[in-house]
Amino acid sequence: MKYKVHWLIDGLVEVEAKDLDTAENLIKNKMESFIKENEEFFKGVGAKAVQGQAYLPGADEKK
Numbered sequence: 001m002k003y004k005v006h007w008l009i010d011g012l013v014e015v016e017a018k019d020l021d022t023a024e025n026l027i028k029n030k031m032e033s034f035i036k037e038n039e040e041f042f043k044g045v046g047a048k049a050v051q052g053q054a055y056l057p058g059a060d061e062k063k
Contacts, residue, residue: 007045023054 017023031050035042 017054020054020056024052027052027054 015023015026017026
């Protein structure tokens with residue numbers, strides 16, 4: 001019997017950058033490089049998308 005498996009990877013990293021776009025691009029470039037270097041693995045597990053967004057910590061988060 002065939003089963004479908006839906007998976008997510010959730011992460012959070014702090015980076016030093018001059019603005020939000022630069023912060024996002026630092027991680028985006030690392031992720032794209034890793035995915036390209038491991039393309040067969042990502043195809044094999046059915047990866048379709050990677051998404052992220054930079055933000056400034058809110059008052060309820062430790063800075």
